[in-house]
Amino acid sequence: MSSNELSSINTKYCSSLTQYVRRKTTVVTIGNVPMGGDNPIRLQSMTTVDTMDTLGSVEQIIRMVDAGCEYVRVTAPSVKEAQNLAEIKKELLKRGYNVPLVADIHFTPNAAELAAKIVEKVRINPGNYADKKKFEQIDYTDESYQEELERIREKFVPLVKICKEYGTAMRIGTNHGSLSDRILSRYGDTPLGMVESALEFLRICEDLEYYNIVISMKASNTQVMVQAYRLLVQKLEEEGLRPYPLHLGVTEAGEAEDGRIKSAVGIGTLLEDGLGDTVRVSLTEAPEFEIPVAAKLVDRYQNRNNHKAIPFVEKNPINPYAYKRRQTTDVHTIGGTNVPRVIADFSQVENLDVQDLKSIGHFYLPALDKWSMNDLGADFIYTGHQKAPFMLPNGLKEIVDADTWKILPDQTHVYPLFAARWYKTDVVKHPKLNFVLADIEDIDEKLLLCLASDPTVVLILESFNEHAMAELRRSFITLLNREIKTPVLIKRAYKHKNEEALFLAASTDVGGLLVDGLGDGVFLSTSKTTPTDKTTLLTNLKALNNLAFGILQAARTRMTKTEYISCPSCGRTLFDLQETTAMIRKRTDHLKGVKIGIMGCIVNGPGEMADADYGYVGVGKDKIALYRGQTVVNKAVPSDRAVDELINIIKEDGKWLEPVVSEFV
Numbered sequence: 001m002s003s004n005e006l007s008s009i010n011t012k013y014c015s016s017l018t019q020y021v022r023r024k025t026t027v028v029t030i031g032n033v034p035m036g037g038d039n040p041i042r043l044q045s046m047t048t049v050d051t052m053d054t055l056g057s058v059e060q061i062i063r064m065v066d067a068g069c070e071y072v073r074v075t076a077p078s079v080k081e082a083q084n085l086a087e088i089k090k091e092l093l094k095r096g097y098n099v100p101l102v103a104d105i106h107f108t109p110n111a112a113e114l115a116a117k118i119v120e121k122v123r124i125n126p127g128n129y130a131d132k133k134k135f136e137q138i139d140y141t142d143e144s145y146q147e148e149l150e151r152i153r154e155k156f157v158p159l160v161k162i163c164k165e166y167g168t169a170m171r172i173g174t175n176h177g178s179l180s181d182r183i184l185s186r187y188g189d190t191p192l193g194m195v196e197s198a199l200e201f202l203r204i205c206e207d208l209e210y211y212n213i214v215i216s217m218k219a220s221n222t223q224v225m226v227q228a229y230r231l232l233v234q235k236l237e238e239e240g241l242r243p244y245p246l247h248l249g250v251t252e253a254g255e256a257e258d259g260r261i262k263s264a265v266g267i268g269t270l271l272e273d274g275l276g277d278t279v280r281v282s283l284t285e286a287p288e289f290e291i292p293v294a295a296k297l298v299d300r301y302q303n304r305n306n307h308k309a310i311p312f313v314e315k316n317p318i319n320p321y322a323y324k325r326r327q328t329t330d331v332h333t334i335g336g337t338n339v340p341r342v343i344a345d346f347s348q349v350e351n352l353d354v355q356d357l358k359s360i361g362h363f364y365l366p367a368l369d370k371w372s373m374n375d376l377g378a379d380f381i382y383t384g385h386q387k388a389p390f391m392l393p394n395g396l397k398e399i400v401d402a403d404t405w406k407i408l409p410d411q412t413h414v415y416p417l418f419a420a421r422w423y424k425t426d427v428v429k430h431p432k433l434n435f436v437l438a439d440i441e442d443i444d445e446k447l448l449l450c451l452a453s454d455p456t457v458v459l460i461l462e463s464f465n466e467h468a469m470a471e472l473r474r475s476f477i478t479l480l481n482r483e484i485k486t487p488v489l490i491k492r493a494y495k496h497k498n499e500e501a502l503f504l505a506a507s508t509d510v511g512g513l514l515v516d517g518l519g520d521g522v523f524l525s526t527s528k529t530t531p532t533d534k535t536t537l538l539t540n541l542k543a544l545n546n547l548a549f550g551i552l553q554a555a556r557t558r559m560t561k562t563e564y565i566s567c568p569s570c571g572r573t574l575f576d577l578q579e580t581t582a583m584i585r586k587r588t589d590h591l592k593g594v595k596i597g598i599m600g601c602i603v604n605g606p607g608e609m610a611d612a613d614y615g616y617v618g619v620g621k622d623k624i625a626l627y628r629g630q631t632v633v634n635k636a637v638p639s640d641r642a643v644d645e646l647i648n649i650i651k652e653d654g655k656w657l658e659p660v661v662s663e664f665v
């Protein structure tokens, strides 16, 4: 990193935008597994078994530890669960497991104070440690606000003193969905509100000279989450507070592929800039399955410091604390206000057939001689040196290599892809749309001048650097600083054999740019290796196409699916979350763009699903509360009728569509 860069960037959230450097943090003692400083980025998760079920909890914890979990969080909703942590600990030690335990506290200082004497760490939520939420908007004067802070101090100081005495660590874990009425009234539902919520508690800790602290800023909205963590780092430095380790997580990320993509977009974006000392991936799956995902996210940074050098940034034009899409011109439906586009790479598929396009959401119906398309229909195909030997559907356009394009008898609806070095000199171009493939080394003065003066060009930006996101971002910064408004598609090619690893890498690299408003489309491929049969190629294409749409959705830049904000479940969960999520999904997954929260309990559920349009929340045995936004519509519906009732509410709002029975999946 250059000192030049340090002095020139207008942000303090990371020490370099171009050289991977892990943020230097304080070391926190958590049992025998320290966090922060030069310690590895730790992996953790949370149990889902009732905390009063000692043996069930112990067995689950053992499965988690055997999967690589380094800290285990266990919910302690009341004093009796906090007390039972001692039994769980005893049994674990008896079985040779000395993993640090973390008590998860909401609303109950008594439970926290007891747990802090038993386990290695307590997690408090500053939104509900000293406050009960009444959803009130209160006009605070400076005086009345100060009085509130005094009240918090009174409730919080005893816990801090116990932690100090017992050497117990603490996480101050802010959640976007459960900010106090006080914070919401003064700062709103914003990243700044999230940061201030933690700082109110942190200042008390520092006053009492207690520093064994980790902080988190979780949200289900990846943009809000990324901005809040960055702002936290900046504020810690501005206020002269210590650089505490960060616990990274996206709340209620969901399940399966979507949960993994969303987690990687949020967590990966921060890891790329060297932030994060521990990771928890929250999936609606058994906690031991979260650990390999977290490990794959973190493993990418083991040797990252040795990446190829990237030119330093003299002026950073990106505001890391607020989303703003880079302004680009609309070039033939790419850029401008168009949704980001998806390009599918068919260049390795020989003898292209109409039915091959099924893999990317376009379906030919021979009986009707018509095309149909599902929500994940790609916008462009790149076919390399060959042109598709049939007419494409209306919603799909084709890109071929420039050499191939030049000899086509009809060039109207096919667009050329130029290598950057040829584009600068070539005179034969499409009158409406030309693609130029470039990496950072191609972006020289001549190319910039060509881009600035050509209203038909779309840049396809790629990177071969191990620190790819930063290198791609560096090229965007050049374009921004030169005020060049050419749309840019982000291209990445992956060699990964493991599909999950590929998903996580792509979600991090591409998502990390999208959350900062960079990119007008996504172009993913697997690098050419040994010849692969056509069926495998098409299966891969389908997976990459779904991934591209998944990343755009997770970064909140193009919504094509129903979004499920489901909690990962814990000892408080009142129904089988996986099964219920699958059931709700089956009935509603055609409702494009609708966000449904599925929460295991009423204690935290409504707060955690701040972002959802509708909520399905457990309130008791076989009893569900249904929400419209944050407002409860029905307080206790029997669970066997709850999904129908939920659909009725969606219908009342005019957001319901009958599912189309289709073979197109």
Ligand code: SF4
Binding pocket: 567, 568, 569, 570, 571, 572, 573, 574, 599, 600, 601, 602, 603, 604, 605, 608
């Ligand atoms: S919302 Fe889910 S994860 Fe959160 S406390 Fe309730 S049951 Fe546990």
